[in-house]
Amino acid sequence: MIRFFGHRYLAPMYDDAPEVHPPTGALCAWCGEVFLATDDGIVVDAVGLETVALSDGTDGLPYHRVCFLRTIIGSVAHVEERCSCFVPGADEGDPPGMTKRQAAELALRRSYERNP
Numbered sequence: 001m002i003r004f005f006g007h008r009y010l011a012p013m014y015d016d017a018p019e020v021h022p023p024t025g026a027l028c029a030w031c032g033e034v035f036l037a038t039d040d041g042i043v044v045d046a047v048g049l050e051t052v053a054l055s056d057g058t059d060g061l062p063y064h065r066v067c068f069l070r071t072i073i074g075s076v077a078h079v080e081e082r083c084s085c086f087v088p089g090a091d092e093g094d095p096p097g098m099t100k101r102q103a104a105e106l107a108l109r110r111s112y113e114r115n116p
């Protein structure tokens with residue numbers, strides 16, 4: 001089951017999702033950065049992984065919202081269709097010089113620009 005913290009966005013993913021407090025001090029499962037009380041995020045169930053205890057008594061794997069979406073939409077290169085899915089042998093990684101979270105934010109922006 002998906003839970004969320006921070007802002008509730010108008011997206012199907014949020015429809016039945018219970019709200020929990022931001023898991024401050026825990027690390028994002030994608031970017032590895034520590035959660036702040038002001039972060040927006042998503043928590044998913046995880047079996048066999050180290051999970052984080054949540055304010056509703058459940059536990060799960062927390063992501064920043066952008067980091068969770070990055071795991072679905074792919075890298076900037078993938079969104080722009082210049083990764084190895086589209087160009088044989090091409091690089092599909094995040095842009096160099098960016099943190100994983102910055103690259104996730106950029107991938108999301110590029111995705112919205114391409115699919116407004």
Ligand SMILES: [Zn+2]
Nearest residue numbers: 028031064067
């Ligand atoms: Zn993150």
Ligand SMILES: [Zn+2]
Nearest residue numbers: 078083084085
């Ligand atoms: Zn790709």
